[in-house]
Amino acid sequence: MTITCHLRYIVDPYQLPAFEAYGKAWIRLVERFGGKHHGYFMPSEGTSNVALAMFSFPSFAEYEAYREASFKDAECLAVVAENEKHRFIVSYERSFFRPVFEDDQGVKRAP
Template structure:
């Protein structure tokens, strides 16, 4: 399983538009085959950094997911919405693999 972390640099004056964008992905991403962990908007500290996080089984599954997302009506509209409103200034993707396991109280490290 891979986790994709998208780091967005957003226009701090358009945070409400980013929140709408995030809510739309909340519907489209799971429908197109990825496990959405969530979208996170600035609250305290930086007013320009936001994140989207989801998991997918493999890079091959990611390619198929991206193709479905590009064909999804809400996905297409959300991409157009972001281009039209220009609230995303930059977007970077990083794929991470979990290398630890959860530990219970008292378990050795």
């Protein structure tokens, strides 16, 4: 069963370019570890310090394997170190969801 991780970030609104670079790196890294990233969503109108991200893995076990491997991966550790150095993420919440799609009877899922 597919599992989708939803992240809600409180970010420093004065460091959005640094957070955006962080997000772009994680999109590639999640995909490298077998996940499907659905993107980062940066503040635009309204609240200036909330950003979102969503990505999926085929199962919770595969998500856990990604997490374990990412804690040992040099590139992942370097991306995390950038936030630790510059503190552009103030806090975050992680939630998990099970996506629901209409069946394939004439309805195409987005790639």
